[in-house]
Amino acid sequence: xxxxxxxxxxxxxxxxxxxxxxxxxxxxxxxxxxxxxxxxxxxxxxxxxxxxxxxxxxxxxxxxxxxxxxxxxxxxxxxxxxxxxxxxxxxxxxxxxxxxxxxxxxxxxxxxxxxxxxxxxxxxxxxxxxxxxxxxxxxxxxxxxxxxxxxxxxxxxxxxxxxxxxxxxxxxxxxxxxxxxxxxxxxxxxxxxxxxxxxxxxxxxxxxxxxxxxxxxxxxxxxxxxxxxxxxxxxxxxxxxxxxxxxxxxxxxxxxxxxxxxxxxxxxxxxxxxxxxxxxxxxxxxxxxxxxxxxxxxxxxxxxxxxxxxxxxxxxxxxxxxxxxxxxxxxxxxxxx
Amino acid sequence: xxxxxxxxxxxxxxxxxxxxxxxxxxxxxxxxxxxxxxxxxxxxxxxxxxxxxxxxxxxxxxxxxxxxxxxxxxxxxxxxxxxxxxxxxxxxxxxxxxxxxxxxxxxxxxxxxxxxxxxxxxxxxxxxxxxxxxxxxxxxxxxxxxxxxxxxxxxxxxxxxxxxxxxxxxxxxxxxxxxxxxxxxxxxxxxxxxxxxxxxxxxxxxxxxxxxxxxxxxxxxxxxxxxxxxxxxxxxxxxxxxxxxxxxxxxxxxxxxxxxxxxxxxxxxxxxxxxxxxxxxxxxxxxxxxxxxxxxxxxxxxxxxxxxxxxxxxxxxxxxxxxxxxxxxxxxxxxxxxxxxxxxxxxxxxxxxxxxxxxxxxxxxxxxxxxxxxxxxxxxxxxxxxxxxxxxxxxxxxxxxxxxxxxxxxxxxxxxxxxxxxxxxxxxxxxxxxxxxxxxxxxxxxxxxxxxxxxxxxxx
Numbered sequence: 189x190x191x192x193x194x195x196x197x198x199x200x201x202x203x204x205x206x207x208x209x210x211x212x213x214x215x216x217x218x219x220x221x222x223x224x225x226x227x228x229x230x231x232x233x234x235x236x237x238x239x240x241x242x243x244x245x246x247x248x249x250x251x252x253x254x255x256x257x258x259x260x261x262x263x264x265x266x267x268x269x270x271x272x273x274x275x276x277x278x279x280x281x282x283x284x285x286x287x288x289x290x291x292x293x294x295x296x297x298x299x300x301x302x303x304x305x306x307x308x309x310x311x312x313x314x315x316x317x318x319x320x321x322x323x324x325x326x327x328x329x330x331x332x333x334x335x336x337x338x339x340x341x342x343x344x345x346x347x348x349x350x351x352x353x354x355x356x357x358x359x360x361x362x363x364x365x366x367x368x369x370x371x372x373x374x375x376x377x378x379x380x381x382x383x384x385x386x387x388x389x390x391x392x393x394x395x396x397x398x399x400x401x402x403x404x405x406x407x408x409x410x411x412x413x414x415x416x417x418x419x420x421x422x423x424x425x426x427x428x429x430x431x432x433x434x435x436x437x438x439x440x441x442x443x444x445x446x447x448x449x450x451x452x453x454x455x456x457x458x459x460x461x462x463x464x465x466x467x468x469x470x471x472x473x474x475x476x477x478x479x480x481x482x483x484x485x486x487x488x489x490x491x492x493x494x495x496x497x498x499x500x501x502x503x504x505x506x507x508x509x510x511x512x513x514x515x516x517x518x519x520x521x522x523x524x525x
Numbered sequence: 526x527x528x529x530x531x532x533x534x535x536x537x538x539x540x541x542x543x544x545x546x547x548x549x550x551x552x553x554x555x556x557x558x559x560x561x562x563x564x565x566x567x568x569x570x571x572x573x574x575x576x577x578x579x580x581x582x583x584x585x586x587x588x589x590x591x592x593x594x595x596x597x598x599x600x601x602x603x604x605x606x607x608x609x610x611x612x613x614x615x616x617x618x619x620x621x622x623x624x625x626x627x628x629x630x631x632x633x634x635x636x637x638x639x640x641x642x643x644x645x646x647x648x649x650x651x652x653x654x655x656x657x658x659x660x661x662x663x664x665x666x667x668x669x670x671x672x673x674x675x676x677x678x679x680x681x682x683x684x685x686x687x688x689x690x691x692x693x694x695x696x697x698x699x700x701x702x703x704x705x706x707x708x709x710x711x712x713x714x715x716x717x718x719x720x721x722x723x724x725x726x727x728x729x730x731x732x733x734x735x736x737x738x739x740x741x742x743x744x745x746x747x748x749x750x751x752x753x754x755x756x757x758x759x760x761x762x763x764x765x766x767x768x769x770x771x772x773x774x775x776x777x778x779x780x781x782x783x784x785x786x787x788x789x790x791x792x793x794x795x796x797x798x799x800x801x802x803x804x805x806x807x808x809x810x811x812x813x814x815x816x817x818x819x820x821x822x823x824x825x826x827x828x829x830x831x832x833x834x835x836x837x838x839x840x841x842x843x844x845x846x847x848x849x850x851x852x853x854x855x856x857x858x859x860x861x862x863x864x865x866x867x868x869x870x871x872x873x874x875x876x877x878x879x880x881x882x883x884x885x886x887x888x889x890x891x892x893x894x895x896x897x898x899x900x901x902x903x904x905x906x907x908x909x910x911x912x913x914x915x916x917x918x919x920x921x922x923x924x925x926x927x928x929x930x931x932x933x934x935x936x937x938x939x940x941x942x943x944x945x946x947x948x949x950x951x952x953x954x955x956x957x958x959x960x961x962x963x964x965x966x967x968x969x970x971x972x973x974x975x976x977x978x979x980x981x982x983x984x985x
Contacts (some may be wrong), residue, residue, distance in 0.1 A: 199559065283907075
């Protein structure tokens with residue numbers, strides 16, 4: 189009778205104890221100590237629901253572990269803005285986690301940075317960090333001086349340039365005998381008179397290379413236009429430190445190249461799935477008529493009706509500017525072979 | 526087959542009789558497998574939906590399947606059925622206990638299972654019904670878990686309604702092919718001297734006694750000549766007061782020659798299993814991605830087309846071709862037996878061929894995907910656990926260069942065995958060896974052709 193009872197106990201333990209034990213163990217795994225909360229986030233393609241949960245709340249100063257797993261395809265997990273967290277690829281069924289402490293109240297975004305589906309760019313979730321001492325505080329509105337200046341200027345940053353709408357006054361279309369070269373421009377710049385505006389980063393930000401060319405030509409009327417465009421290319425590309433360009437190149441390749449192409453030719457593998465053709469940054473003719481602050485605004489706000497997602501919730505303004513600088517590198521790359 | 530070709534294992538290993546006579550023998554097996562079965566269901570329902578990271582998928586459809594078809598069935602026949610956890614909750618309810626022999630009749634409603642269903646047809650159609658969803662079942666943990674749970678619930682319901690293992694004997698889709706392929710096993714549970722049983726009127730092995738239940742598989746060991754319906758639960762060994770029930774080692778495939786028990790439902794099981802091995806090899810191992818998508822129900826029309834072709838191939842195409850082959854065989858051999866009997870008889874040649882085809886298929890499946898087992902051992906739910914430190918073990922196909930050789934070897938062995946079986950069966954139809962040879966030629970041609978199709982699929 190004893191062994192019968194023992195057998196019944198073992199069977200009951202298996203049928204009920206095993207599942208209950210598994211869940212208790214999992215619970216312990218996710219809350220092993222009170223100071224470290226584990227939040228499990230399942231990643232699926234946006235068509236299947238994206239991140240679950242897609243919104244999580246933590247207190248400022250609280251240490252949390254975000255544990256990501258993929259339930260379908262390989263995703264890439266990053267968290268921004270300004271955190272510099274990139275967990276890399278998370279393969280189906282695998283788990284990756286990051287433990288972090290959010291110091292200040294605010295909103296952060298976790299997102300997929302590996303092309304996973306046609307709606308990949310929708311794959312985002314938010315971490316809402318609240319101040320435990322003032323949990324009901326309404327966050328102060330974020331001011332972006334660059335975008336506010338554009339709005340004040342009357343630039344329509346939501347205009348769709350690929351549909352023929354001008355987002356800012358367009359200069360005359362230039363014709364080029366050959367692509368502008370940063371290297372040649374670097375050599376030539378020493379022998380030309382450079383207007384002070386062109387060496388002012390703030391001026392450059394809010395003006396097109398064509399406008400810069402006009403000023404340069406006024407001071408150097410005898411210089412052939414081809415040489416002047418080389419100098420403009422040099423001036424538009426020279427300000428950014430190389431490590432920032434490296435970071436921006438990596439970010440661009442992960443997050444932008446799928447549509448815009450790794451070389452910026454606007455012909456990435458997903459370019460035929462977007463509502464409008466992605467902009468070709470490698471088209472220097474087009475880029476001569478583009479302002480950096482407009483590029484900045486497009487990146488941060490996204491392109492209305494084009495399928496260009498907003499990156500303002502993923503990148504800090506500084507990171508966005510680095511990305512803009514990299515776009516200029518793409519614009520001039522053909523001139524230097 | 527000559528009696529002298531048997532080796533009584535219990536005579537040579539007397540301690541084994543002690544183990545098998547113990548009432549702990551089967552519960553130890555079933556409780557052990559119940560643990561893994563429960564884990565497979567729980568992980569399937571609540572774990573990651575990614576198949577290769579879920580214990581339920583990896584351990585059921587790779588580890589268990591590999592063990593079953595590559596080792597257990599070919600070498601030990603139906604021994605798995607003695608360890609299977611699916612019917613045991615129902616059986617324990619019937620017996621109102623797990624280990625001990627409770628006196629009195631089994632607790633059931635004592636309905637009579639319909640006579641017309643006392644065959645393999647339910648198992649045939651059940652297997653096909655599952656097979657058309659196999660691409661989904663084999664990859665979706667939740668679906669797989671519900672299927673296993675469903676089997677267990679059906680087992681419980683049938684145990685409440687009917688006495689003994691009606692589920693295993695007539696319903697279980699897996700049990701059907703295990704039964705058929707156990708004809709090949711070199712192990713059997715038989716009586717040592719049938720005369721002892723014939724004169725022993727109490728028939729403890731059927732009605733049970735204080736030591737054991739009557740045969741749960743509704744088989745009389747005294748006249749047992751084939752493995753097909755013996756679940757190797759060993760109750761008869763416990764029950765027999767004469768110690769007349771033994772376990773024999775015997776030549777492989779001995780049961781294939783038991784002519785009087787051949788039946789059309791079993792013949793169809795042989796057709797279905799061979800066709801399924803062929804179609805699975807095409808769909809799951811072949812290079813045709815679109816076919817995988819159709820089987821995976823990418824769209825309903827695609828899947829309906831796939832399922833229609835699948836069923837047609839199983840129920841009409843392969844049996845039809847085999848019937849034409851048999852017709853030719855009858856003409857060449859000059860045999861006057863009814864076509865139905867000839868088709869049924871010769872279908873048993875497809876048992877060795879089918880079994881070796883499944884083993885060849887499983888070489889690819891198990892060797893290629895077996896390494897997933899390490900990761901899910903440590904993280905059965907795919908929740909990021911690392912119980913044994915193997916979670917991060919990477920997928921590493923085993924013996925890739927060896928697989929084609931193993932497949933060629935096992936298929937060739939199966940083909941030769943099948944052709945030899947065809948000759949022996951033809952010999953049962955006519956005493957003239959020349960006519961037997963002529964009669965078996967078309968069947969041998971059919972067997973060879975099917976083998977070449979498999980080799981083409983596996984070797985390109």
